[in-house]
Amino acid sequence: MSKATRATRALEKAGIPFTIHSYDYDPSADRIGIQAAQALGEDPCRVLKTLMAMADGKPACLILPSDREASMKKLAAALGAKSAQMMSPADAERIAGYKVGGISPFGQMRVVPTVIEESAMAEPLVYINGGQRGLQVRLAPGDAAALLRARIAPIIA
Structure with a gap:
């Protein structure tokens, strides 16, 4: 497994401190984020999952924490949209440029609101997908938010 991905290169280019953590990815897992947390020996609230959605037709x-579910109503409100729904796996892969199970918010093919x-x-440190199945980066959530120019909002159901 390569530890250099578009995601890790984006973090390095931005000068953000992070560490890389590999684990055995299980494609048959019911909940990939929970499986990652268990494999890393971490609490699921610190292992964040990256999901792709459509809000008013825009990506x-x-x-969010891997043990929680997203509220599409709250996501739409956070983005100032009327409605939101999860993106199909094929669309998520096409827009993000990563395979499902390896979607990272860093280094995506298109810059989208996050x-x-x-x-x-x-949390002082969180794990976020590093752009490859079985690869996580650990970093300060504030650093992730700053690089992504992310909005911080309550989006769990």
């Missing part, structure tokens, strides 16, 4: 990225669940900001 958006959302980042929302980070506000509770994640209370």
